[in-house]
Amino acid sequence: MFEKIFPANYIMALSKVNLSMLNEIRLRVEQPIVIMAKGESCYLGPHGATLDKNDALVVGKKELEDIVLRSADYSMYAINDQLIRGYLSLEGGVRMGICGEVVTEQGSIKTVKNITSVNIRIPHCVKNCSLPVYPVLMKNGCVENTLILSSPGCGKTTLLRDLAMQLGQRQPFVNLLICDERCEITGMSEGNSILHIGSNCDIIANCSKKYAFENGIRSMKPDVIMTDEINLDDDIEAIKNALTSGVKVIATIHAKDIYDLKKKEKFQDIVKDKMFSRYVVLSNRNGVGTCEGVYNENLACIYV
Amino acid sequence: MIKYLILFGILCSSTSIGWYIRKIMIERQAYFEDLVKFCEALKQNIGSKKDKISIFVMKYQDSYHQAFRQDIQSFFLEHHSLQFEYLQEKEKKEIMDFFTRLGSLPMHEEIANITSFELVFQQMALSAKTMYEKYGNLVVKLSSLAGAIICIILL
Numbered sequence A: 001m002f003e004k005i006f007p008a009n010y011i012m013a014l015s016k017v018n019l020s021m022l023n024e025i026r027l028r029v030e031q032p033i034v035i036m037a038k039g040e041s042c043y044l045g046p047h048g049a050t051l052d053k054n055d056a057l058v059v060g061k062k063e064l065e066d067i068v069l070r071s072a073d074y075s076m077y078a079i080n081d082q083l084i085r086g087y088l089s090l091e092g093g094v095r096m097g098i099c100g101e102v103v104t105e106q107g108s109i110k111t112v113k114n115i116t117s118v119n120i121r122i123p124h125c126v127k128n129c130s131l132p133v134y135p136v137l138m139k140n141g142c143v144e145n146t147l148i149l150s151s152p153g154c155g156k157t158t159l160l161r162d163l164a165m166q167l168g169q170r171q172p173f174v175n176l177l178i179c180d181e182r183c184e185i186t187g188m189s190e191g192n193s194i195l196h197i198g199s200n201c202d203i204i205a206n207c208s209k210k211y212a213f214e215n216g217i218r219s220m221k222p223d224v225i226m227t228d229e230i231n232l233d234d235d236i237e238a239i240k241n242a243l244t245s246g247v248k249v250i251a252t253i254h255a256k257d258i259y260d261l262k263k264k265e266k267f268q269d270i271v272k273d274k275m276f277s278r279y280v281v282l283s284n285r286n287g288v289g290t291c292e293g294v295y296n297e298n299l300a301c302i303y304v
Numbered sequence B: 001m002i003k004y005l006i007l008f009g010i011l012c013s014s015t016s017i018g019w020y021i022r023k024i025m026i027e028r029q030a031y032f033e034d035l036v037k038f039c040e041a042l043k044q045n046i047g048s049k050k051d052k053i054s055i056f057v058m059k060y061q062d063s064y065h066q067a068f069r070q071d072i073q074s075f076f077l078e079h080h081s082l083q084f085e086y087l088q089e090k091e092k093k094e095i096m097d098f099f100t101r102l103g104s105l106p107m108h109e110e111i112a113n114i115t116s117f118e119l120v121f122q123q124m125a126l127s128a129k130t131m132y133e134k135y136g137n138l139v140v141k142l143s144s145l146a147g148a149i150i151c152i153i154l155l
Helices: A008-014 A061-071 A076-083 A156-170 A209-220 A233-244 A258-263 A265-272 B002-047 B053-063 B066-077 B089-101 B107-154
Strands: A022-028 A034-037 A040-045 A048-050 A087-089 A095-105 A108-121 A146-150 A176-180 A201-205 A224-227 A248-254 A278-283 A290-296 A301-303
Touching: A008 A040, A061 A095, A061 A108, A076 A087, A076 A108, A076 B107, A146 A156, A146 A258, A156 A176, A156 A224, A156 A248, A156 A278, A176 A209, A201 A209, A209 A224, A209 A233, A224 A233, A233 A248, A233 A265, A258 A265, A258 A278, B002 B053, B002 B066, B002 B107, B053 B066, B066 B089, B089 B107
Parallel strands: A146 A248, A146 A278, A176 A201, A176 A224, A224 A248
Antiparallel strands: A022 A034, A022 A108, A034 A040, A040 A048, A087 A095, A095 A108, A278 A290, A290 A301
16 A cells, blocks of 8 residues: 555665554654554654664655645545545555644635645554453343543554454354444445454444444444444434444543543543443553453443 | 559558548547546546546546547556647647646535636547548548549559
């Protein structure tokens, strides 16, 4: 995929980096390129990873614009809806976060211009990473309503993806609906899911959770719905609706820990209404995906 | 006998030059008509399915004549320049300009951009069509006549 979006000198430099370990590439206009591998950051120089800032490759404004244009496959009109939400979904579940000048017209966001920063996040399938917590998330053969929480980049989506895989293997007749707003869970690209998920999964991609939940429940009769990064009031409303419809929900959220979640005003209902029976807290204390504990609906720790 | 064969060869050659020029006219007309058709189809697609350009080209390339098909394949799929050799410099520049700018704008602006280029291409298609209607058959007749005159002179 990098061959498609980066200029030749970047490709050359990246060829000297272990791509299977690469988590992030950060590009900022007129600044050195920063890469993150296995949770550690360094610069990208012409000869691969370097800690010397002076040796790092520096991104030009035009270069950055070209990278975004190439990432959009020279079709900005096709990705403008994503662009105004600050990201682009690339092949293989790779997500490109974008910062720039937001263009508004009559109060609504029209597009983003003069792009200044790009953060490319590369997903990795970590097979069986959910196995330690899997039994705790099951009750009487059914998966519990589960919320996975952590700071960004601690492996929430990876865990979610593997849970889908494990559910598919263990309960092949459970209908699992994946609401993949940013195509990160499934790596959906041109109708094909690239990352490994279960065989019993139906995927609604590239749309709001509200739409996916409402239409998914009505049309696909799912037993379990999985979704990533709940954030808006609408998302919480959609989950509430799913729970009252008897559908189990597994979701992720940005929060450092349970206390952080409780502190956030708009998420207080989640805890107060006991919407979820299991909370899985992740961190990168001992590497990405460290499980800090699993809590029940009363926020009592039931697994460390 | 050889003399007649040579005369016949001259007549055939001059006629085929006429046919060749006529064929170029037909190809140019088809090329510009395809270009207009491409703009129209792309606008519709952008307004509904929003396929990326490379996907659009892959899906619909077979609905165009060979010369235009080769050019869109070459430009959008292989990232090479235009292959069609019977374009004037000005036309080539306009088409390159269109292809290069394509896809760099949000939906409504992109459709407006395509529409403005489409008007230019419609003019090109019209003038190619007029050219063919005026001279397409005439050029074959003239070249045959020229061949015949040469033959008569040589006789």
